Amino acid sequence: MDKVRIFISYAREDEFAVRQLYQKLSDAGFRPWMDKIDLLPGEEWQSAIEKALRDADFLIICLSSASVQKRGFVQREFKTALDLWQEKLREDIYLIPVRLEYCEPPRELGKFQWLDLFEEENEWPRLIKALQTGMQRRGKTPDIDTKPKPGPEQLTRLMPEDRPQTLRAIVLIYGFLVGAGGAMGYAKASSMPSLIAGGVSGIALVGSAIAMKGAYSAGWWISLIVALLLLGRFGIVALSKGFDMMPGGLVIILSIIVIAALLTHRAQ
Numbered sequence: 001m002d003k004v005r006i007f008i009s010y011a012r013e014d015e016f017a018v019r020q021l022y023q024k025l026s027d028a029g030f031r032p033w034m035d036k037i038d039l040l041p042g043e044e045w046q047s048a049i050e051k052a053l054r055d056a057d058f059l060i061i062c063l064s065s066a067s068v069q070k071r072g073f074v075q076r077e078f079k080t081a082l083d084l085w086q087e088k089l090r091e092d093i094y095l096i097p098v099r100l101e102y103c104e105p106p107r108e109l110g111k112f113q114w115l116d117l118f119e120e121e122n123e124w125p126r127l128i129k130a131l132q133t134g135m136q137r138r139g140k141t142p143d144i145d146t147k148p149k150p151g152p153e154q155l156t157r158l159m160p161e162d163r164p165q166t167l168r169a170i171v172l173i174y175g176f177l178v179g180a181g182g183a184m185g186y187a188k189a190s191s192m193p194s195l196i197a198g199g200v201s202g203i204a205l206v207g208s209a210i211a212m213k214g215a216y217s218a219g220w221w222i223s224l225i226v227a228l229l230l231l232g233r234f235g236i237v238a239l240s241k242g243f244d245m246m247p248g249g250l251v252i253i254l255s256i257i258v259i260a261a262l263l264t265h266r267a268q
Contacts, residue, residue, distance in 0.1 A: 003031035004135060007056035009081065010034075011067035013217055017100050018062055021117070028128060053080055058093070058131060061109065064100045066217045082108060093134030096127070101217065167261060168209045171223045174258045175205030178230065181251050197233075201226055224262050231255035 006025055010018045015036060025032040033052045039045055053059065059081045061067075085095045097105055097114035105114055115123045115130075182198010204226050212219035234251045 003029065004058065004131060005056045006030050006032045006058045006060055006131070007053050008032055008034045008060050008062060010062035011064060013066035014062055014064050014100050021060075021062070021098070024124070030131070050080070054084065058134060059084070059095050061095065061097045062100055063097055063103055063105055063109075063114065064217055065103045068103050068106055079108075092137060093130055096130060098127070168212045168219075170258060170261050171205055171212070171219075172209040174227070174254055175202045175209060177254060178202045178205060178251060201230055220262060224259065227255045227258045227262070231259065 008018060008022060018034065019037075022032045022034050022037060033056065035045065035049060038052070039048055061081060081095050088094050095109075095112055097109050097112050099105070099114055099116045099118060101118050115127055117123050117127070179198050179202025182195050182202065205223060208219040208222035208226070210219070211222065230251055234249075234255070238249065238252060
């Protein structure tokens with residue numbers, strides 16, 4: 001019996017999390033389709049994506065703060081999915097919205113029950129049940145392995161636990177050190193602007209680290225923007241007045257480390 005085909009629609013910003021979903025679906029006996037994995041070099045990508053959409057038994061639409069605001073091809077995939085859903089019976093399960101982080105689903109998808117795979121441990125079994133039920137309603141009984149496979153690939157949540165948690169810890173420590181640096185600048189030179197800037201930046205960084213737990217993209221962008229601003233501000237001071245290790249030099253070094261960690265993680 002052919003494996004159940006699942007097309008995964010997503011925004012590029014969510015590629016890392018979607019790859020985890022792809023692996024879990026594949027391990028469970030499904031045949032997921034993701035352009036970054038299944039498109040071959042030399043293929044005409046738009047026609048290949050449209051064919052995969054039409055051949056799929058199910059369409060999983062991955063929702064995040066990035067994808068719901070995206071223009072262009074992602075939105076066209078949404079529209080194509082809704083057009084294909086119109087061809088199904090009303091009781092069929094075909095289009096499944098999956099939230100990767102807290103976000104407001106598009107109005108067009110409001111009629112469909114969605115899953116939250118970013119925090120609820122029991123949502124993965126519900127997704128499997130939805131796929132099984134969808135096939136049974138079409139008179140098919142898929143051969144699906146519902147037991148998670150052991151090993152490092154096994155996840156109880158969609159959000160991978162190692163690298164995101166490490167990144168949040170780095171940003172959190174960075175925020176505390178920036179706040180301490182502002183206090184040090186005030187103690188060293190009685191600089192109230194230094195105290196305020198360090199306090200505000202530290203609070204923003206700590207808040208962004210916490211936000212990454214449920215709204216990863218938003219937290220990531222806030223962390224990057226604050227780190228770039230701090231690097232620019234203290235970099236200009238170092239160029240004009242000379243490099244002083246405490247606290248300006250330390251902030252420059254930490255900012256470079258955090259920016260590198262953010263960009264490296266985003267690229268994976």
